[in-house]
Amino acid sequence: MNPVNIGAADLEALWLTLRLAAVTTLLLLAIGVPLAWKLSHWQSRWRHGVEVLITLPLVLPPTVLGFYLLLLFSPNHASGQWLAALWGEPLVFSFTGLVIASVIYSLPFMVQPLLASFSQNGKRLTRAAAALGMPPHAALLKVLLPASRPAIVSACALTFAHTLGEFGVVLMIGGAIPGETQVVSIALFQHVEALEYGAAHRLALVLLVVTTALLLLARWLGRAVSATSREERFMGVPG
């Protein structure tokens, strides 16, 4: 029925993982762009502190982050009760909890490339836009974002791929509830523990192929514009 013969539970895990990665990437894009824009303009000694905070998930062991989130979300603590009351259901061992954790965990993968691009081009382009009468929000949306397209594409690809591979954080706050919190990396781990190497092979291969394809796609998207135009130029299009 399916070419790589993946079980129904594994397919569900795969679908859950893709959903998690997609939601996380979209949320992070919405958070990351204004955050990086503000940071690139921010002339304060606090800027370094905030940048360190954003970079922290990059170096912090995922289990440490997961542990603190578990405490935060736990219904045994006031914070967890408050969050559960706010959301309507406990966040721990839930898809929503996973999304929040993923957003924090992948934050540097979205913000760092954007920040680098905004800091490099941002000042020059915003000044040029203002000097043509464009207000700041127009400078961001109509000048800076189009100019930062390669950085945005690569930031999204990195975030998506990074979320696909999440393990430690999910293990701590999500567990392995099929269809709710059992992501591919957890399912793979469970197959290996149960000595089901065939199923493990199949899942691992799917992840390998998907992530490789994703990175190739990102490279292609980032270069598509300049490559075609350069070709045109060599073909003798006037210019």
Add this chain to the structure above:
Amino acid sequence: MELTLPLFRRAVQSLDGDGLSVQGLVTSLNTDTPWQLALPAQGVFGFTGPSGGGKSTLLAALAGLRGCTGKIGFGNVTWQSGKSGLATHRRDLSLGFQDSSLFGGQTVADNLALAHRYSRRPLSPEERAELIECFGITPLLRQPVELLSGGEAQRVAVLRQLFSNAAVQLYDEPLAAVDRLQVIRKLLPRLRDFWARHPALVIWTSHDFDEIQLLATQCLWMERGALTGPLPLREVTRRLQLDSLERESCFSRLEARVLCQEEGLLTLSLGDATLYADRVAGRYRAGQSIAFLLGSGDIGLCLEQPGLSSILNCLPVELREIVPLEGGRVRLRLAAGEQEFSADISRLSRERLQLREGERYYAQFKASSLAGL
């Protein structure tokens, strides 16, 4: 390419105010010599001086893009008072940067459309199309700006600034990388024509004196952080010559009055003499006073009035000065009435004709050598 976009107009400031006034403007560059400047609300002013003198700094400070203190006002709007200033996009100005600063990741057409969309005085579609054609941008419209050469990028940047059509237009060495002949024969006359139709206060920064003398009659001078001006062009020539002889322009600016124009051939009167210019792009009306450039290499000298010749222009001149140049040539300073201009001839011609300072001769040049019309 279609550039029609939804128009949204913002309050347009009236152009007949007091003009630009700068009082006691201080940046980190000129802590000892605060800048003072008073310019009318309309007119084109050159801006030159040795490199590193602070020209770009003054322009950025006027635009509110660098820290400064002092007072800047345009018309009845205060742009800067003390340390606090109006945000750049709220000032009715445009500033073009030396590096063009085109918007990356977009095409040339996108760049122009953005400038048009945020313009306080949007140009008509016909005028936009005509400007794009004149600046030679038509084949580039669909190109991403990353693929433009330096000269192409500069032409797009100037055009983008014209589309913005602000009340105060600041240009920072805008055409330095564009082919000289194209600039003098085509772009500058078109710019002059544009500002005649859309009056604005223009400050045109350049190291090329030809550009300045073709566009402006007065010029600002910045040297080691000290701003002077506006000065008459003659004074600026003197200062440039003090700098070095090589910097002396090989084009001279002459003024004449239009007699008539027929099918691209323009007839002018300069003193008692009649001059002809062909391949004229602009439209002029009889009686109008216009300026043009004459290349020093395009002029020949005769001892006596020549007979009929295909060289249409013959001007009685007085030889004021002979300056030896490098490479076996001499530069003659000639005067026709009040106006002075330069002609470069070979040392051999000078010996054969036995030219002497103070004598009267006839200067001949072709109708096609009157540049900038």
